[in-house]
Amino acid sequence: MGRKVNFAEKPKKGPGKKAKKQPAPKFSKKLLGTEETVVDLKKLSHRQKQRFVKRSARKEKLLTANANAIAKKKLQHKQKIENKYESSEESEEAGSDDEQMESDEDIKQVEKSMKKGFKQVKTPVEESDESDDENQFESNDEDDSDVMPDNFDQAGDSESDSDEQEPSNKRKRDILADSDDESEQEQQGSDEQESDEESGDDSENDRKLPIEKASKKLKLQKEKDDKLAEDELQLNIADKEKFSLDEALDVDKALNLQDVQQRIKDVVAILMDFSANRDPTRSRAEYVDVLKKDLCTYYSYNDFLMMTLMDVFPVNELVEFLESSEVQRPLTIRTNSLKTRRRDLAQALINRGVNLDPVGKWSKVGLTIYSSQVPLGATPEYLAGHYIIQGASSMLPVMALAPQENERVLDMCAAPGGKSTHIAAIMKNTGVLFSNDVNKDRIHAIVGNFHRLGIINSVVTCVNGIEYKKFIGGFDRVLLDAPCSGSGVISKDPSVKTSKTQVDVQRCYNLQRKLIISAIDCLSAKSKSGGYLVYSTCSILPEENEWVVDYALKKRNVRLVPTGLDFGTEGFTSYREKRYHPSMKLTKRYYPHTHNMDGFFVAKLQKISDTIPENDTEDIDDEEQLENEEENQEGKKKRVDKRDWFHKDLEEMKKKPEDPVKKQNYVTNVFEKPLKTEKTKKTKKSKKNIQPQTETDPKTLVSTPKKDNNEKNSTPAANSNKKKQNQKNIQQENGSDTIASVPSAKKAKKNIHQQNGSPKAPVSTPIKDKNVKVVNGKNSSPATNSSKKKKFQKK
Amino acid sequence: MKRLNDEQTKIFFEKLTKYIGTNVKLLLDRPDGTYCFREMNRRVYYMSERILKLAENLSEEHLIAVGTCFGKFTKSNKFMLQITALNYLAPYAQYKVWIKSSAEQQYLYGNHINKAGLGRITENTPQHQGVIVLSMNDIPLGFGVTAKSTTDCKLADPLITVCFHQADIGEYLRSEDTLM
Numbered sequence: 011m012g013r014k015v016n017f018a019e020k021p022k023k024g025p026g027k028k029a030k031k032q033p034a035p036k037f038s039k040k041l042l043g044t045e046e047t048v049v050d051l052k053k054l055s056h057r058q059k060q061r062f063v064k065r066s067a068r069k070e071k072l073l074t075a076n077a078n079a080i081a082k083k084k085l086q087h088k089q090k091i092e093n094k095y096e097s098s099e100e101s102e103e104a105g106s107d108d109e110q111m112e113s114d115e116d117i118k119q120v121e122k123s124m125k126k127g128f129k130q131v132k133t134p135v136e137e138s139d140e141s142d143d144e145n146q147f148e149s150n151d152e153d154d155s156d157v158m159p160d161n162f163d164q165a166g167d168s169e170s171d172s173d174e175q176e177p178s179n180k181r182k183r184d185i186l187a188d189s190d191d192e193s194e195q196e197q198q199g200s201d202e203q204e205s206d207e208e209s210g211d212d213s214e215n216d217r218k219l220p221i222e223k224a225s226k227k228l229k230l231q232k233e234k235d236d237k238l239a240e241d242e243l244q245l246n247i248a249d250k251e252k253f254s255l256d257e258a259l260d261v262d263k264a265l266n267l268q269d270v271q272q273r274i275k276d277v278v279a280i281l282m283d284f285s286a287n288r289d290p291t292r293s294r295a296e297y298v299d300v301l302k303k304d305l306c307t308y309y310s311y312n313d314f315l316m317m318t319l320m321d322v323f324p325v326n327e328l329v330e331f332l333e334s335s336e337v338q339r340p341l342t343i344r345t346n347s348l349k350t351r352r353r354d355l356a357q358a359l360i361n362r363g364v365n366l367d368p369v370g371k372w373s374k375v376g377l378t379i380y381s382s383q384v385p386l387g388a389t390p391e392y393l394a395g396h397y398i399i400q401g402a403s404s405m406l407p408v409m410a411l412a413p414q415e416n417e418r419v420l421d422m423c424a425a426p427g428g429k430s431t432h433i434a435a436i437m438k439n440t441g442v443l444f445s446n447d448v449n450k451d452r453i454h455a456i457v458g459n460f461h462r463l464g465i466i467n468s469v470v471t472c473v474n475g476i477e478y479k480k481f482i483g484g485f486d487r488v489l490l491d492a493p494c495s496g497s498g499v500i501s502k503d504p505s506v507k508t509s510k511t512q513v514d515v516q517r518c519y520n521l522q523r524k525l526i527i528s529a530i531d532c533l534s535a536k537s538k539s540g541g542y543l544v545y546s547t548c549s550i551l552p553e554e555n556e557w558v559v560d561y562a563l564k565k566r567n568v569r570l571v572p573t574g575l576d577f578g579t580e581g582f583t584s585y586r587e588k589r590y591h592p593s594m595k596l597t598k599r600y601y602p603h604t605h606n607m608d609g610f611f612v613a614k615l616q617k618i619s620d621t622i623p624e625n626d627t628e629d630i631d632d633e634e635q636l637e638n639e640e641e642n643q644e645g646k647k648k649r650v651d652k653r654d655w656f657h658k659d660l661e662e663m664k665k666k667p668e669d670p671v672k673k674q675n676y677v678t679n680v681f682e683k684p685l686k687t688e689k690t691k692k693t694k695k696s697k698k699n700i701q702p703q704t705e706t707d708p709k710t711l712v713s714t715p716k717k718d719n720n721e722k723n724s725t726p727a728a729n730s731n732k733k734k735q736n737q738k739n740i741q742q743e744n745g746s747d748t749i750a751s752v753p754s755a756k757k758a759k760k761n762i763h764q765q766n767g768s769p770k771a772p773v774s775t776p777i778k779d780k781n782v783k784v785v786n787g788k789n790s791s792p793a794t795n796s797s798k799k800k801k802f803q804k805k
Numbered sequence: 806m807k808r809l810n811d812e813q814t815k816i817f818f819e820k821l822t823k824y825i826g827t828n829v830k831l832l833l834d835r836p837d838g839t840y841c842f843r844e845m846n847r848r849v850y851y852m853s854e855r856i857l858k859l860a861e862n863l864s865e866e867h868l869i870a871v872g873t874c875f876g877k878f879t880k881s882n883k884f885m886l887q888i889t890a891l892n893y894l895a896p897y898a899q900y901k902v903w904i905k906s907s908a909e910q911q912y913l914y915g916n917h918i919n920k921a922g923l924g925r926i927t928e929n930t931p932q933h934q935g936v937i938v939l940s941m942n943d944i945p946l947g948f949g950v951t952a953k954s955t956t957d958c959k960l961a962d963p964l965i966t967v968c969f970h971q972a973d974i975g976e977y978l979r980s981e982d983t984l985m
Contacts, residue, residue: 358942387978388978390909390913390940390944390946390974391944393913393946393974393975393977393978394944394945394946394974395974396944418859442855442856442859444859450869453869453985454981454982454984454985455981456869457869457870457874457984457985458977458981458984458985460870461873461874461888461889461892461977461984462974462977464892466851466852466853466872466873466892467853467856467872468870468871468872469856469859469860469863469868469870469871469872470868470869470870470871471863471867471868471869472867472868472869473863473867481862481863481867482859482862482863
């Protein structure tokens with residue numbers, strides 16, 4: 011029924027877009043250097059040349075006033091000497107102006123005889139004195155004049171023509187002459203003289219001596235002029251550099267974006283070779299500061315993100331990164347190998363008017379889309395599940411994971427299911443794939459994509475990834491594509507530029523740490539084929555990547571293994587003051603400017619054993635983690651030693667069940683958005699509520715061990731306390747400088763110790779001290795915490 | 806995750822046989838392990854027993870989907886096949902309808918198929934028979950019910966509806982949120 015359609019493949023029509031021949035590359039003037047300016051001049055039209063010359067001359071006038079004055083004197087002196095050898099007529103005349111005119115005469119005679127246009131003949135001497143405007147012409151024409159001596163013999167023969175040419179030359183000269191009255195007068199005068207001397211010319215030319223003389227003169231003049239020009243050039247260069255430097259560091263001046271861009275370029279150039287280009291009076295910090303401000307205004311980032319990016323990238327790479335973050339990455343799709351082959355899909359899409367290419371050698375399923383006449387998210391092929399739209403970078407973690415058939419795999423943060431479907435496709439619908447996401451709204455996308463792509467081995471769950479172990483474990487492989495700040499996908503979501511702050515990043519990596527620990531716990535080390543975890547983020551900040559992996563290495567029995575991806579840059583082993591595990595080299599980073607895909611990080615970990623290291627029980631985890639952070643930041647190791655007098659108290663504190671209020675406070679401090687002023691009132695209230703309890707508790711508890719406490723306060727304090735107090739003071743200062751959002755229990759503890767062990771504490775009121783002490787970390791901490799919070803909020 | 810009770814089983818398999826006939830057996834007796842149907846939140850899922858065992862570790866509030874969703878029981882206790890079942894219906898279908906590429910778009914927007922858009926149809930298709938709709942490239946696009954038998958189709962007007970639309974793959978876009 012119906013017509014039969016020809017389904018045969020359509021032959022290609024002509025060469026594709028890629029076969030088009032590219033035009034020759036164009037380079038900017040700057041790249042080609044100063045020599046090219048001359049060439050460029052020649053391309054300009056005549057008027058343009060004139061205008062350009064005038065402009066440049068005006069600039070040079072001021073700069074070269076001194077140099078010119080010196081040169082003038084020299085010239086005049088030389089000319090005087092030369093003139094002595096010339097005919098008596100000329101020598102009789104006095105005055106520097108006249109002399110020069112005479113010298114002109116000689117040259118003109120010669121050149122007339124050469125049948126050259128007056129324009130070319132116009133001599134440098136005249137010009138250098140009369141009008142600087144024409145300087146550039148000279149330099150151009152001088153090049154031609156090198157050839158002149160060779161033509162002299164011929165010139166002699168064609169002398170008779172010179173008379174005829176004279177008038178025309180005169181006319182030309184009149185036209186060319188500047189509006190300056192002086193120069194006109196002089197030229198007129200010289201014309202008259204010429205006409206007078208015409209008769210004598212013939213006799214002189216027979217001897218050919220003046221011609222030679224003139225040529226010598228020309229040469230000399232040319233040499234001098236070259237020297238002058240060079241001097242000027244060097245002067246100009248030196249001047250320009252100074253100018254840019256001053257300009258660069260004068261922050262308030264720049265107004266429009268072009269200025270800012272120029273300044274960015276200048277400062278980057280200086281920073282690239284700092285010792286050579288720097289202004290010795292300026293420090294590197296000043297340059298960097300200017301650069302940061304400029305980049306922030308030009309690319310509209312906030313200060314924090316720009317700071318961190320500057321830490322991550324060297325200066326030249328930073329600009330490249332920022333530039334490429336403004337541009338969209340090419341659209342890529344992934345073939346669903348369960349339903350079709352890439353070649354068939356490409357053919358079908360080409361028939362629909364899509365221009366595409368394989369994404370690269372590294373992937374057998376990816377296709378890059380250059381242009382499309384139809385919306386790619388609504389073609390029948392798409393709806394039939396033959397492909398899914400997915401960034402090139404999103405294929406990398408799955409390739410690193412390398413799932414095998416008949417394995418049990420977990421994708422912890424799966425939505426919208428791009429990577430999950432990829433995993434299932436590689437597993438060929440065998441085994442079991444658990445896809446999890448916390449967000450119920452986004453889970454619909456996973457289910458939809460799974461059914462569209464025909465994945466049947468999946469279990470879609472909606473569980474908080476941190477407690478996934480409670481439900482099911484023993485996975486062969488786990489993919490953790492952790493939620494992140496998104497600093498690698500700024501081109502997709504530019505709001506990252508301004509919205510992310512230190513607190514946001516901190517919240518991210520705290521969550522990531524919990525997730526990665528949870529993911530490792532879900533793994534089974536006994537798995538025959540696996541026990542692998544792939545951790546990936548679309549962020550490029552080391553805090554969210556290397557640091558998190560490093561944390562996992564410390565907390566669990568895992569080791570880093572090669573990702574199996576043959577491209578990408580190595581992960582950082584050190585970043586600022588932090589030093590990561592040396593095997594961090596095995597992780598891979600991807601940048602938009604080097605790999606033309608979204609910024610990405612991929613790390614592959616293998617679980618060595620299922621046992622959890624003893625010292626890292628879950629409860630202490632977070633506190634210690636934050637303590638460690640602080641220690642790192644302060645660059646000091648402060649561990650509670652068993653010999654310390656308060657060690658026992660700490661032990662007790664740990665054993666006691668945690669106060670829910672304290673826990674809440676602690677959690678809000680770290681993981682929630684900074685509280686608004688209204689909430690502080692609430693916390694105050696809660697504090698008030700708690701305090702009466704705290705007072706009641708110790709009375710009952712403390713009644714017996716009073717003496718012990720007294721002893722404790724008095725004896726060991728003497729030695730250790732002085733030191734500690736000093737440290738604490740320093741640390742408190744530091745603490746206020748360091749990130750406000752890392753208040754935590756540790757600081758609270760410090761305060762308590764201070765209170766406990768302070769020698770200043772009056773002996774007459776030991777009970778108060780004890781109260782505080784027994785109450786210690788548990789009950790008093792909310793108070794201290796909230797006070798910290800207040801500080802933080804004020805900031 | 807519950808087993809289907811007798812009544813549900815009856816309703817469900819009746820519906821299924823409308824489209825794939827006796828091939829329903831093939832869904833249950835498979836060479837690559839036992840497969841089964843389970844009901845969850847009034848939806849019917851089809852999965853391997855291996856997967857089922859693992860999935861049963863999680864409670865229903867945490868489970869969103871397991872395996873392939875075939876459709877759901879309506880409030881009036883009828884079974885509604887959903888487009889997600891197409892993966893299993895298409896290969897086992899007895900009666901098929903091919904539509905021309907010009908009518909593809911219309912069908913994917915949820916319209917019925919008229920005679921002008923009909924490319925091919927299985928011989929001897931009776932009226933009101935469940936059919937799978939395919940494009941001319943043999944890509945399954947959805948399923949529906951014939952409005953006319955094959956013989957009637959030959960004589961029908963170009964604008965007359967030949968096949969009623971029930972579900973199409975355009976729903977993945979149109980009703981992504983309500984599908985699950």
